[in-house]
Amino acid sequence: MTSQTTDRALDLTADPVDLTAALVDVPSVSGDEAVLAGLLEAALREQAPHLEVVRSGAAVLARTHLGREQRVLLAGHIDTVPIADNVPSRRDGSVLYGCGTSDMKAGDAVFAHLAATLPEPRHDLTLVFYDCEEVEAARNGLGRIERELPEWLRADLAILGEPTDGEVEAGCQGTLRVVVRTTGRRAHSARSWLGDNAIHHAGEVLGRLAGYAPRDVDIDGCVYREGLQAVRISGGVAGNVVPDECVVTVNFRFAPDRTAEAAVAHVEEVLHGFDLAVTDLSPGALPGLTAPAAQQFLTATGTSARAKYGWTDVSRFAALGIPAINYGPGNPNLAHTREEHVDAAAIIRCTDVLRRFLG
The missing domain is CATH 3.40.630.10 (Zn peptidases)
Known part of the structure; x- marks a missing residue:
């Protein structure tokens, strides 16, 4: 000692x-x-x-x-x-x-x-x-x-x-984090019509999350409330460039009646059509x-x-x-x-x- x-x-x-x-x-x-x-x-x-x-x-x-x-x-x-x-x-x-x-x-x-x-x-x-x-x-x-x-x-x-x-x-709740990438085409902002703004495309992702209706799940008398939230957003190259990529980090806190695999499938369904990558996943x-x-x-x-x-x-x-x-x-x-x-x-x-x- x-x-x-x-x-x-x-x-x-x-x-x-x-x-x-x-x-x-x-x-x-x-x-x-x-x-x-x-x-x-x-x-x-x-x-x-x-x-x-x-x-x-x-x-x-x-x-x-x-x-x-x-x-x-x-x-x-x-x-x-x-x-x-x-x-x-x-x-x-x-x-x-x-x-x-x-x-x-x-x-x-x-x-x-x-x-x-x-x-x-x-x-x-x-x-x-x-x-x-x-x-x-x-x-x-x-x-x-x-x-x-x-x-x-x-x-x-x-x-x-x-x-x-x-x-x-x-x-306890399970937790899942995914990153959602939207892409576009880079251009000079003075000629923005030549580009395709990836940040603007992320608006639909944010809209789906803002309109998401979470479940309340009663298990053995304990009520678990789920939540699906954007917790970070990044994008942009410079003040005069139309960005060609935007990344939104999304956190899903899910009730323990969902398996980890079911939680991933649910987020993929909510954000269908977007490119997702799981970065963190722990079951409830x-x-x-x-x-x-x-x-x-x-x-x-x-x-x-x-x-x-x-x-x-x-x-x-x-x-x-x-x-x-x-x-x-x-x-x-x-x-x-x-x-x-x-x-x-x-x-x-x-x-x-x-x-x-x-x-």
Whole structure:
């Protein structure tokens, strides 16, 4: 263990609010999570001897072997977006400010605290603290774990500690990005009739998107609203040239009843006649609320589930056939902001709910 790790040793049995602050105070921007991973690994080995602990790159995994009927997996990413002058953490009354407080070191703190203080949980537990969630999917630590340690991702229910304001958000939307190219003929703008303006041709693309009627889809009582939007447009050569190419980037957020292939086919139908290229595609995740462990968790929370708007790593678990939900103490609207913060009461409330479910 390095001297830096020794100086910053984590106390997993401490108040989870204090533990959240301690996690925030260790910078862990995507790709630079090694120090925090080392601290978590050391703390779990020392303070939770009932757990098997392994390291995978900048990810830390731990699990019980109690022979319980069901296994629950608690997963949280330990990386953050780039720091915006908001580390170290600071407190203002009951509010804790800092990079990653909401997304999602508060959730990590809750999971780590429970791992250390519940030596005899009702369900067998697996903890996965992973790296590189905030960057491109190819670097996501869960993907590496699935390839190299697939047995660690087997469970009857996965709970992802993404910020949900302490509500249960089930499943997630899928996301698809395509680029639409329109072409024309370049000419001098003083003699524009000799050219064919590619930007003008993009007007029909934008018109179809503006007139698009999205679906509302009810799945297990969770209503997912789809959206098809232009998110970027580029074109033009110079101030005196009729452009011969224009590129419109389109994002489709689709309900999880559509497969990835069906989502592509739908966008191709909406934009029939135009040249499309898929640049990003991740399937959604069905709610999975009929699974017994999911029903037990809903009972423990005393609430009903709502649809998750946006894509999260529950999709990875759903693809493995594991029911997965999002549940964490942070406010998702504060994620990635300079003023990111979390209320201490929210951390305590989520800790109590999970302790009731697991203990």
